[in-house]
Amino acid sequence: MSERTEAEPGNAQASTEKVTFFTILRNRNFRNLWLGQIISQMGDYFAFLAILVVVGTFAQDVNETTQQVSVVMIAATLPRLLFGVLAGVFVDRWDRRLTMLASDLIRPALTLAMIPAFMSKNLWLMCILAFAMSAVGTFFNPAKGALIPKMVPTEHLTAANSLSQTSMMAAFVLGPALSGAIFFLAGAGNEWIAFVLDAVSY
Template identity: 30%
Template structure:
């Protein structure tokens, strides 16, 4: 833990970190409460699945647009405004739930609005971090944010959200509304942040294209972006039917499946603790290359094994390397991308991580598993990740150059 707590990252980061922690609690509760509310309103599986689509669709529709506005507007005020919007939408849903007036379409509308707000808030927060943390400490800041996400969002918030929904469904939406209000207040209290250099206002499409072109011309960031997008496709293809894999391949009950998923959180926390010292010791190049190899090995192991403990160990390795990759790539991006482009470049990564790749991969995985069996997507994912590692190996050779020895 010393890696995360030392050195001091400044009062500005403390407020931003606390705001992130509070809003992560709200996010995790909603991830559980939203589907539970839909189940209580309708038993139609298609309508229940529509809730997930409503939350993911904004990334496809507005992810890149949000990045452009993050670079146009005051990022601190944008996060504050978006959190106020999220709080207002949840207050409406909480009131409707308390009075028995929550409908499928109202739930869809709120989840869609929350998804739209997330595209702006997440992108703006990533672009704001270099303004409150010195470049030599960005890796530590990202590691602390990653650890906070794992502990609060994955460990604590989801079981708490399920319990809270059982106690009083309206509270499971009212509490997240309060977390967003607190987060807005904390971001508002950040010290004054110098705005990026003024740029002439142009058409939105032109500004988005500028960010895409800059990213494509940078070999390291282009490689990490493409690798992440492709790896998310194969990951979602493999894990689209993971619940069936756990039951039929590993022989787990519903409770066993729940415990198996804890491995993701364990690995994520471990990755956040070792990412900084590991990257500073061996360099970003070695870490990123090892991450790609590790993912190929994880998929191959899951395709091969029928033992729950082996599968759990593979999942811990997967989420460990995933957190290390995320921290390393975020730090590279924040150090390499010009301030006025951070929103647009960051939105590309967010889109690849949260948008189309997941939908495409889930569709492919479901089709493959249905035709050729549950392990087929894992074997194909292992082969695909091995190919990605080979293709990315040489372009990643310059990644360590963004972590000068003076940062160590």
């Protein structure tokens, strides 16, 4: 399978034309990737906050809660430090689309595995799963970043990257707010719904 996804005919604009986000979104390939990632990132925030909420219910006191939440956060962020640079090196050698596809197949399975871990209140299993989910995701972002230049004309690349980054920041703001509303509507003990939403968002 070829890695290259050609920019669509008709999307190359004259160099004198102002490139806007709407210009970029007329590119079907980029638009599909962009929309998919907004939904997926929102789902990731649902699951991450659900993990923190659930782990907080495992503890018997405030100090224990702080310790357990800290352990989970370390497990979820450590892969970025361990594999961040290596992921970029490997992705340069791999098919980008296959890397993204593999990531989007593995992460939902790991996310759904969080449900029995939540039901059994198994903190260490949740830490292992959080580590694995983050590790797999570490390979997705470099693959996406390397694929965008193959989707859009060169003169659109800056705007495309800017839109991608802006969307990530929007998901960072909206994700926690929406997840809080979902937890409130679902009620205590039903945080597993966030894991289902995250799994289907891929």
